[in-house]
Amino acid sequence: MTTRTPEPIKDLTELKAALQLAVGLELSTIPVYLTALYSIKDGTNTDAAQTIRSVVMEEMLHMALAANVLNSLGERPSVRPVTFRGNQVSPVPVYPYTSPLVSGIGELALRPLSTEAVDSFVRIEHPYHGETDPAKIKCPKGGYPTIGMFYDAIKAALESTKICKDSDFTGARQVKATEYYGGAGELIEVTDRKTALAAINKIVDQGEGLPIERMKQQAKTVTDEDKLGYGWQMYSHYARFRELQTGRRFRSTQTAGETPAGSLLLVDYDAVQPAQFVKLNGDITGGPEGAALNEFDLAYTRLVDDVYLAFSGAEKKVENKLEPSGKQSKDPLPLAVHGMYALKNRAVALMRTPIPSSPKHTLCPRFHYAATEDDRKKLRDTAQQMRGQSR
Amino acid sequence: MGNSTPPTPKQIFAELSVELTGFDRAELAGTGMIDTYYDTLLRMIGEREAGQLLRFASEALDKDRTEKMNGTAFRPAVIDSPRFGPVAVSLIKLWYLGMWYPLPAVYRDLFGSTADDVGHVVSGQGYREGLVWVAAGAHPMGGKPPGHGSWAEPPSLLNPTP
Numbered sequence: 001m002t003t004r005t006p007e008p009i010k011d012l013t014e015l016k017a018a019l020q021l022a023v024g025l026e027l028s029t030i031p032v033y034l035t036a037l038y039s040i041k042d043g044t045n046t047d048a049a050q051t052i053r054s055v056v057m058e059e060m061l062h063m064a065l066a067a068n069v070l071n072s073l074g075e076r077p078s079v080r081p082v083t084f085r086g087n088q089v090s091p092v093p094v095y096p097y098t099s100p101l102v103s104g105i106g107e108l109a110l111r112p113l114s115t116e117a118v119d120s121f122v123r124i125e126h127p128y129h130g131e132t133d134p135a136k137i138k139c140p141k142g143g144y145p146t147i148g149m150f151y152d153a154i155k156a157a158l159e160s161t162k163i164c165k166d167s168d169f170t171g172a173r174q175v176k177a178t179e180y181y182g183g184a185g186e187l188i189e190v191t192d193r194k195t196a197l198a199a200i201n202k203i204v205d206q207g208e209g210l211p212i213e214r215m216k217q218q219a220k221t222v223t224d225e226d227k228l229g230y231g232w233q234m235y236s237h238y239a240r241f242r243e244l245q246t247g248r249r250f251r252s253t254q255t256a257g258e259t260p261a262g263s264l265l266l267v268d269y270d271a272v273q274p275a276q277f278v279k280l281n282g283d284i285t286g287g288p289e290g291a292a293l294n295e296f297d298l299a300y301t302r303l304v305d306d307v308y309l310a311f312s313g314a315e316k317k318v319e320n321k322l323e324p325s326g327k328q329s330k331d332p333l334p335l336a337v338h339g340m341y342a343l344k345n346r347a348v349a350l351m352r353t354p355i356p357s358s359p360k361h362t363l364c365p366r367f368h369y370a371a372t373e374d375d376r377k378k379l380r381d382t383a384q385q386m387r388g389q390s391r
Numbered sequence: 392m393g394n395s396t397p398p399t400p401k402q403i404f405a406e407l408s409v410e411l412t413g414f415d416r417a418e419l420a421g422t423g424m425i426d427t428y429y430d431t432l433l434r435m436i437g438e439r440e441a442g443q444l445l446r447f448a449s450e451a452l453d454k455d456r457t458e459k460m461n462g463t464a465f466r467p468a469v470i471d472s473p474r475f476g477p478v479a480v481s482l483i484k485l486w487y488l489g490m491w492y493p494l495p496a497v498y499r500d501l502f503g504s505t506a507d508d509v510g511h512v513v514s515g516q517g518y519r520e521g522l523v524w525v526a527a528g529a530h531p532m533g534g535k536p537p538g539h540g541s542w543a544e545p546p547s548l549l550n551p552t553p
Contacts, residue, residue, distance in 0.1 A: 042516070180539065287416070287417070288415035288416045288417035288418065289416070289417045291415075291417065292417040292418070292421065318544075319545075320545060321545070322545075334538070334539065334540050334541075335544075337538045337539070338537055338538040338540075338541045338544065340538070341535075341536060341537050341538045341541075342537065345535055348421075349418075349420075349421025349422070349423075350421065352420060352421055352422070352423040353417050353420035353421050354420060363417075387415060
């Protein structure tokens with residue numbers, strides 16, 4: 001086992017690259033949780049669905065928070081590969097995904113709600129990703145063993161006046177808290193060093209970068225800012241997923257490190273679509289089923305593009321036949337939100353559709369981001385071909 | 392679908408539905424309504440009659456496929472048939488609107504009827520998954536919300552994915 005100490009961030013360029021990857025890191029967990037959430041059959045597993053949904057909402061918040069910090073430092077969030085310590089890293093993952101940046105989380109796979117899926121959620125959100133000692137986690141060259149250490153490095157860099165001067169925080173292109181958001185926590189506009197650190201702390205408080213000391217604190221105690229209007233208090237993702245994993249709620253006196261011993265949380269792993277992930281070009285699923293998978297990927301691609309376009313402060317040109325020019329400029333953020341609703345409907349539909357060669361299983365969304373125009377054309381063309389196959 | 396094993400009645404029903412609705416197999420399966428509508432058909436015209444419909448439909452579709460007849464076998468066998476045509480029309484409405492429309496009096500006079508054959512909404516999911524919404528590029532009111540402000544966008548059909 002190599003015990004390499006994670007490197008501190010050395011300058012502003014490296015900090016910006018790390019923040020680009022932080023935006024991507026937050027994005028990368030969302031499809032993992034969404035696949036489980038959307039596999040739940042309508043009207044069943046209400047508590048499990050609510051738990052997963054609440055975490056997904058906060059991951060979206062974290063992505064926006066990381067983007068706000070990056071934007072404030074004058075860099076536009078982008079899907080393009082980032083050079084980080086000599087490695088080319090793509091911020092948007094392809095599943096199954098092993099992060100080259102943070103080794104502890106292991107492989108991120110897309111699975112319907114199952115005990116394996118929930119185990120992996122707990123691993124992602126645990127401070128040491130399931131290990132007792134972070135020194136046991138192999139540290140990749142230039143990377144970090146845990147998400148916590150990655151964010152610690154970002155925080156240390158943001159605190160250092162040598163790495164970023166006060167004047168480096170421009171407050172540019174902030175996604176504002178006035179945009180509707182129904183989850184716990186609040187979007188922070190980053191205008192200076194203090195708000196930048198507050199934004200990173202918010203990510204860490206709620207989520208994956210949870211410090212190990214929290215395991216000795218009450219599982220359900222959180223800061224007041226994370227109280228929702230109707231009184232529900234946010235508590236850490238780890239504690240929420242531990243409850244799912246054990247099928248029990250934490251009692252209010254328990255610490256996060258204990259095994260939940262409160263009331264039962266009813267999870268029914270049978271009321272779930274038997275979706276089976278097949279990667280792009282893995283097992284050729286032709287016919288209309290293959291076309292539906294491609295169309296999902298195209299819809300996801302458009303959604304990711306819209307989100308990044310919104311973060312980069314750009315307008316989106318959309319077709320509108322009612323305009324004299326045939327084009328209209330729109331704010332891409334609401335378009336991205338509409339894309340999220342549409343994506344849900346597509347995902348649910350896929351997971352109801354049997355795989356022809358293995359009818360006991362249903363299709364599983366691939367969340368494949370087609371990075372280049374060539375990739376997109378290929379998805380479109382093969383979709384058209386496959387659709388023709390059984391008409 | 393392989394040639395070795397004969398298709399199950401439900402598979403034939405799905406194939407018949409593809410032909411009647413213009414939506415493909417995956418789109419229909421994606422609604423999650425195939426099982427429900429198959430059961431509805433059996434309830435409305437009885438198993439014996441449904442068996443006959445599926446048999447004639449399956450033979451005609453096979454013929455269209457193997458002899459490349461482009462629907463010329465299916466149309467007279469099902470759509471123009473006084474016995475199966477009205478059932479096919481009710482099935483189309485069922486897929487598009489999520490509601491069973493009773494068979495016409497002319498049909499009942501000739502082929503009889505079942506007590507269940509009255510106009511009714513088959514299920515809440517049937518309403519949400521009605522093909523009419525997809526065909527119109529719209530969404531079912533009160534179900535499948537498309538997001539705040541989406542009403543300012545052109546219908547999704549005019550605004551396809553990238």
